[in-house]
Amino acid sequence: MNCIECKEYLVAHLEDTLDPDTAADFRLHLATCEECRLLLESSAALQKRLLQRGRMTADVSQVGPVMDRINRPNIVEQSIETERGSFMNKLLKWRWTLGMGAIASAAVLILVAIIATPNMQVAAEEIMAKGANAMAKLSSIHLRGQLRTLPADNFSYIAPEMDFVTIELWKEFGPVPKWRVDKPGRIAVMDGQTTMLYIKPDYAFKLPKPSASAFDTQWLHDIANINQALDDEMASIKKHGWTTTVAHEASSDGKAKSVVTIEAKSGYNNDDYLKNIFFCTADTQRVYEFDDQTGFLTSARIFLHAATGTKLIFELTQIDCNPKIASDIFKLQIPEGVTWKEEMQVLPDNEKYASMTSEQAARAFFEACGRDDWKEAGKFCTMTGSLKDYLGGVKLISLGTSFTSMLSIISGAQFVPYEIKMKDGQVKKFNIALKRDPHTKRWFVDGGL
């Protein structure tokens, strides 16, 4: 072995991947070459520094915060999006944003013959790659499906125990994209100039600028970006070693289709408290159906493998590629009389509120609701008619000690346990989430009502 070859083998030696014969040659050369010995020493030192990089950055994750800022640079928008969010919303939002690195899918329960081939993964990759290529340059898309959630709740709220709710997305791509996401009780529209949210019956927010995705619709946009979503899924299969199967069958209209089923394992043990809390910590089964002729993805489903059994939580039943979307779709008609979310303003006596603890803010809020003092309550929360109906005359029974949790890392909120008696006599115990507005430094209600 000469010096040139020796330099080429430095890393292989340090990584212990040389075959025995080459390793012996390498050592022999080192024994006779001072220069290469010094090179090896400095390479080992460099390797040590590089390995420290991995340990130093193991827990770094900027995707969520950065995309959040990019998509929602306005702090007002950030606050409105979480204003009505509940405790679980936060969790489930992160299920999608962290875990939905790829398109949804899950097991078709009535699969016809699953063809077990030794190279099933290769077959699955070929089908998915074909689908990704076929759907790489869409000018518009329309997705329709159903999700287990509440009709008016956060778009990213998934609740496996709930019934299905229809969810729909229309999107035009291009330099100035437009989009609309619909659930029965909540609509978000971006018409190319402004971004609006309407929560039925009486709450609305308008952001005076376009937004690539807002109001927790990111996961659906991820899916609408189908070719990238499929690429992601393929990368995940390789990275995590997920098993895939492929079935070939005929659709109801006689067209040949390929069904790719993926068993996505989170790697979390069943006794881990994070198991099935986030999408990325859940075990899911995903099924994609592709039209053999066009390569297009025609449907997708996600099943959750829960302790109580396997359950379908989301499915796309309609995927229209390059549809002509009526311009009305991107116009949102909001009825008169709704309460519009406004940016928090510095109050004349702002310091009084800014100096409150989260517990003091929770008390002040509930007590104001109890007096039907909506001006005062409005200093902590945008009070819609329905919220006034809900909290009017409430009696605060007790408040607990404020706490932070894993969710605080995500949301920045503090939680205050409370017990209240509603005017109909019903008693409710829960945790109110409060966040400090960065501009006014006042607490505002971020969920948990």
Added chain:
Amino acid sequence: MEKTDKEVIERCLSGYTDDFRFLVRRYEKPLFAYLFCRLGNRSLAQEAAQESLVRAFTGLSKLNKPESFHSWLIGIAARVALEFHRSARRHVEKAETIAEVPVSNTGETQDYLLDEYIAMLPESQRQLILFRYYEELSCQQIADRLQVPLGTVTKTLSRAYVILREKLQSGCTTRLEGLA
């Protein structure tokens, strides 16, 4: 099939702004390592990394060579780190007491040069350094992922080592694209 930086950037500029997350995922760790070495404080490094990535996104259309995204990003991060230092200095001047000096102001180490030099490596070598040391994949895993022989991976890494060693020894002064 991973898209190149150039492909992702082209898609972002075509309106697929959500794709920027792939660049975030690809570079968040080397960026953080660089800023941690510059600022010496984890939370400040996180904050600065976030700021750098957002600035990179907003300035994406100004990037002349998309294939140089990594070095351009590190250049942006260098400016952000500088701003953080200035801000800390102002804080110190105002406070007139060393007791209020943020940790960040004293934590810079020369180790950040390593991250600058990594960003300047040829694409093929840089990719392997990122996979091996930031993604913590083994050489065999990298070979499987890229579908190349194991020997190709280790030899390419060896060549990257040679360049990095030389730059570190000579104190390379080549400026990154993003540095004004």
